Amino acid sequence: MGRAPRILELFYDVLSPYSWLGFEVTRGSHGGSGLQGPVQIPTSLEYEAAIAACFNGWDHKRQWSGFPSLRTSCPLSTNCLYSPLPGNKPLAMVPRKGQYMFKEIPLLKQLFQVPISVPRDFFGESVKKGSVNAMRFLTAVSMEQPEMLEKVSRELWMRVWSRDEDITESQNILAAAEKAGMSTAQAQHFLEKIPTEPVKNKLRETTEAACKYGAFGLPTTVAHVDGKTYMLFGSDRMELLAYLLGEKWMGPVPPTLNARL
């Protein structure tokens, strides 16, 4: 009898920089990773697109009206920049955390070897504009052409978190999809799916699935190993994830694979 299959689920949002780091580590696409490194492991990756309520809880409160149990607060709001509770104002200390993020990301860029760069006005423009259409586009892709999800997700991150470009306008979502290898016709097809109920419902369901696992921010990784389910928060839990999978952690970019690049 073979070993039971191990499944990882990664809940992410393309507005979340730490989601990008977690995505690249689990994906191993920039030179392998401790999780998919020298040792082949029977782990299948199921990417699920989850909207980052942490970025939307305040200004986009109405988005949550579809969640009966979540009407008074956004489901992923512990790290919310805009508190979801009515009457709250952004916490006095939030600027400290934002400042920290801006200083830390250039360091993580080097450590993770992901071309991440803080947008000029992230907490203003980017957060305000949100990512709901981009996430619905990804949801549509995941429903019909899941093999493209990884590349399109990455191109959306490349836009907002590497080149400081918009991901809310239709032509910009199209541009990311085409850069990922889609034809214009394909990309246009998915764009037309954005306002449809099946896509909107699917994104809500995915977010609710994250909530049911206990998620409170993104990325959230859920590992199903040997009959147990572990929920881990953050791009900084990848070493713990490797431990749970029984794999040797070799860093976000293992030296041996790195040397081969």
Add this chain to the structure above:
Amino acid sequence: MGRAPRILELFYDVLSPYSWLGFEVTRGSHGGSGLQGPVQIPTSLEYEAAIAACFNGWDHKRQWSGFPSLRTSCPLSTNCLYSPLPGNKPLAMVPRKGQYMFKEIPLLKQLFQVPISVPRDFFGESVKKGSVNAMRFLTAVSMEQPEMLEKVSRELWMRVWSRDEDITESQNILAAAEKAGMSTAQAQHFLEKIPTEPVKNKLRETTEAACKYGAFGLPTTVAHVDGKTYMLFGSDRMELLAYLLGEKWMGPVPPTLNARL
């Protein structure tokens, strides 16, 4: 000319479990660490005791009256369980984060090999009781007998975060100090320093120093390397810290040292 000295400062609180993990990794006391592992590095460790305002902001608001600039909010409150802003109630999502912590700590216990265990009623009893006297005791120790700071800190963590024992009563602080190797007379001497102005001021100054570095939670590690200063938050930034120090990260307990235990 030799290399410029590299200095690490670790701001911690003995009520903070993640502080304990960060403390043991930088200290390397449970079998070495990636930071003090096989390669000797010219890093001096300066432990500083900082009160975890994140645990005290709400119920112990008056403690902050000594900080002119901080009257309306606790300085380390982003992860505050009890929001420091008047009129706020604990965030609806906090239970999710608490539940996550309870599930994660047993996993981190294995990964870090620190005998950490969640107290029975941490968010109730432990948080409510706070740690200000324990932290003032440590401050007094750091002022007169800094070589004892590490051991006494660990024995306080062992009480609250391993054996679920009190650290607020005088006899319990004494017991931790004696277990760390202090004579009863010495421990009594430091106990009497708790309510004195120099000790109270020193703890305030240390906390303010953390704030000046931009701290918003504990542990906060400040690394001074090659003329630059880096502030890192959390016990999960130790791999990044190793990277900044130019050291190979070998995990919280490097395999070679681990095998020797």
